[in-house]
Amino acid sequence: xxxxxxxxxxxxxxxxxxxxxxxxxxxxxxxxxxxxxxxxxxxxxxxxxxxxxxxxxxxxxxxxxxxxxxxxxxxxxxxxxxxxxxxxxxxxxxxxxxxxxxxxxxxxxxxxxxxxxxxxxxxxxxxxxxxxxxxxxxxxxxxxxxxxxxx
Amino acid sequence: xxxxxxxxxxxxxxxxxxxxxxxxxxxxxxxxxxxxxxxxxxxxxxxxxxxxxxxxxxxxxxxxxxxxxxxxxxxxxxxxxxxxxxxxxxxxxxxxxxxxxxxxxxxxxxxxxxxxxxxxxxxxxxxxxxxxxxxxxxxxxxxxxxxxxxx
Amino acid sequence: xxxxxxxxxxxxxxxxxxxxxxxxxxxxxxxxxxxxxxxxxxxxxxxxxxxxxxxxxxxxxxxxxxxxxxxxxxxxxxxxxxxxxxxxxxxxxxxxxxxxxxxxxxxxxxxxxxxxxxxxxxxxxxxxxxxxxxxxxxxxxxxxxxxxxxx
Amino acid sequence: xxxxxxxxxxxxxxxxxxxxxxxxxxxxxxxxxxxxxxxxxxxxxxxxxxxxxxxxxxxxxxxxxxxxxxxxxxxxxxxxxxxxxxxxxxxxxxxxxxxxxxxxxxxxxxxxxxxxxxxxxxxxxxxxxxxxxxxxxxxxxxxxxxxxxxx
Numbered sequence: 047x048x049x050x051x052x053x054x055x056x057x058x059x060x061x062x063x064x065x066x067x068x069x070x071x072x073x074x075x076x077x078x079x080x081x082x083x084x085x086x087x088x089x090x091x092x093x094x095x096x097x098x099x100x101x102x103x104x105x106x107x108x109x110x111x112x113x114x115x116x117x118x119x120x121x122x123x124x125x126x127x128x129x130x131x132x133x134x135x136x137x138x139x140x141x142x143x144x145x146x147x148x149x150x151x152x153x154x155x156x157x158x159x160x161x162x163x164x165x166x167x168x169x170x171x172x173x174x175x176x177x178x179x180x181x182x183x184x185x186x187x188x189x190x191x192x193x194x195x196x197x
Numbered sequence: 198x199x200x201x202x203x204x205x206x207x208x209x210x211x212x213x214x215x216x217x218x219x220x221x222x223x224x225x226x227x228x229x230x231x232x233x234x235x236x237x238x239x240x241x242x243x244x245x246x247x248x249x250x251x252x253x254x255x256x257x258x259x260x261x262x263x264x265x266x267x268x269x270x271x272x273x274x275x276x277x278x279x280x281x282x283x284x285x286x287x288x289x290x291x292x293x294x295x296x297x298x299x300x301x302x303x304x305x306x307x308x309x310x311x312x313x314x315x316x317x318x319x320x321x322x323x324x325x326x327x328x329x330x331x332x333x334x335x336x337x338x339x340x341x342x343x344x345x346x347x348x
Numbered sequence: 349x350x351x352x353x354x355x356x357x358x359x360x361x362x363x364x365x366x367x368x369x370x371x372x373x374x375x376x377x378x379x380x381x382x383x384x385x386x387x388x389x390x391x392x393x394x395x396x397x398x399x400x401x402x403x404x405x406x407x408x409x410x411x412x413x414x415x416x417x418x419x420x421x422x423x424x425x426x427x428x429x430x431x432x433x434x435x436x437x438x439x440x441x442x443x444x445x446x447x448x449x450x451x452x453x454x455x456x457x458x459x460x461x462x463x464x465x466x467x468x469x470x471x472x473x474x475x476x477x478x479x480x481x482x483x484x485x486x487x488x489x490x491x492x493x494x495x496x497x498x499x
Numbered sequence: 500x501x502x503x504x505x506x507x508x509x510x511x512x513x514x515x516x517x518x519x520x521x522x523x524x525x526x527x528x529x530x531x532x533x534x535x536x537x538x539x540x541x542x543x544x545x546x547x548x549x550x551x552x553x554x555x556x557x558x559x560x561x562x563x564x565x566x567x568x569x570x571x572x573x574x575x576x577x578x579x580x581x582x583x584x585x586x587x588x589x590x591x592x593x594x595x596x597x598x599x600x601x602x603x604x605x606x607x608x609x610x611x612x613x614x615x616x617x618x619x620x621x622x623x624x625x626x627x628x629x630x631x632x633x634x635x636x637x638x639x640x641x642x643x644x645x646x647x648x649x650x
Contacts, residue, residue: 047574052500070395071233071388073226075279080222081568082538086373089535093372093431103431115534119572121500125626128226129395129405173578198423203349221546222539232417233391236384237524244523244582254582266383270421272349276475280546280556324427373535375528377581382524430528 048165053149055158060135064091068130078125091134117165124159141186199316204300206309211286215242229276242285268316275310292337350467355451357460362437366393380427393436419467426461443488501618506602508611513588517544531578544587570618577612594639
């Protein structure tokens with residue numbers, strides 16, 4: 047298991063937030079959001095985050111790069127329901143030369159509903175593993191100063 | 198609107214049948230299958246049908262062809278529920294040189310639940326419209342003799 | 349087939365617009381939005397429209413009512429792609445005492461990509477058909493004056 | 500994090516296998532199965548497993564019970580592609596009085612593609628946590644003798 051940390055339920059531990067309203071199609075016969083949709087919520091938020099930091103997916107694509115998901119983890123704390131507006135809090139948690147990890151917290155009206163982690167690699171569009179872009183490694187280093195040796 | 202016929206609820210009007218068990222993820226908070234899933238059921242059945250007639254999607258791909266959906270129609274007659282085993286009846290209803298139409302009937306224990314139609318074109322993988330494969334036009338002609346002029 | 353009109357590609361024929369950004373999960377191996385997702389886009393927009401006219405789904409629920417989809421039609425004119433921002437134009441096209449019809453046009457940067465129709469009934473939460481709420485019949489009458497007899 | 504073990508890539512470590520053919524709708528613009536679908540594959544296989552051991556979901560429902568997913572983990576080792584037939588290997592890995600854990604391995608032609616874990620609770624249909632059914636605790640004990648103290 048590559049994923050190395052359990053994300054917190056404190057929104058102040060996250061650097062970015064993105065709002066998503068639950069669609070009816072995302073509910074299931076238990077009357078709540080089906081657990082598979084959280085990975086899509088994380089993904090939409092990740093795309094918004096990368097655009098926010100000035101490196102939208104188009105930049106990856108133009109560089110011939112993709113960032114496949116290597117691992118995912120979700121803790122379903124409280125269910126979400128149709129038409130609720132979720133805030134997806136996101137943190138670039140760490141990066142090595144080959145992989146990076148994102149942490150997520152979903153809240154509704156400030157109440158924690160779900161936490162999660164995704165671990166990503168970097169490949170060429172042909173699928174060959176390659177180094178992460180330097181800006182992403184730098185960004186992770188700046189975002190998580192406490193994890194740098196000597197600090 | 199290209200689609201030209203309303204599919205019947207008589208299974209004997211269909212040439213092929215394919216079974217699918219409803220997944221929990223496909224239900225919604227009304228406790229029934231969400232209406233968007235029927236297009237995926239039709240698609241899975243279409244793929245099975247093309248393999249059955251000896252022209253699997255790999256043959257299309259190897260020929261550099263795709264068959265994008267141009268139109269879809271679904272009539273939701275009675276809902277389907279989690280774990281029900283649906284029979285998707287399928288008929289290649291018609292074909293021109295540029296498009297073909299598939300009719301569908303979904304039954305559970307012989308009871309009609311849904312009918313539908315998809316209309317497909319034929320393009321190169323680059324998206325340029327091209328002629329249907331000859332075998333598909335021939336197949337449609339043989340399947341629907343009553344629709345041919347002079348017969 | 350209950351659905352009675354083909355929606356136009358002129359945005360000025362629609363009374364309401366709702367924006368949705370294409371998610372990566374909604375794409376398929378042809379590199380475009382999978383055709384089943386348009387029904388979810390229509391649904392999200394319908395929910396936004398009903399809230400906009402002051403009758404959110406919670407009002408339906410509190411009245412013990414649901415509006416199941418009876419029929420759907422989609423014409424896929426041009427594909428949509430990941431991260432494109434779609435505008436879903438919506439029109440309450442007609443209503444009888446038992447059913448109502450919504451028309452949809454999806455544009456990206458003013459270019460028509462897709463049109464569609466959904467036909468809805470009205471049932472109790474137990475699934476028994478019942479009359480549409482009066483406000484909805486009135487709303488449809490006001491929205492489509494040209495269709496009223498004697499006008 | 501409740502989940503306690505990383506599932507192996509050895510099919511002989513699993514007690515049950517279920518086959519699923521990849522649908523086109525499950526692919527994404529990278530040409531592979533979108534990572535969110537694995538949770539649906541695990542779920543379909545879990546439902547088949549519970550029927551196989553003689554306790555289908557209907558038994559849960561008739562007893563007024565549900566088994567919500569509390570946590571999920573997926574390791575995406577090699578991608579799956581459209582029309583591939585996956586074998587989902589499943590193991591009831593452990594159970595306490597309140598939760599149980601399932602391990603999964605997905606192979607195609609014997610090659611490991613993905614592993615995963617789901618952790619489930621047990622609630623009444625009203626959402627109140629309750630004890631697991633006794634048969635499930637017994638089943639887990641019999642399936643994993645090596646994990647019992649003193650054996």
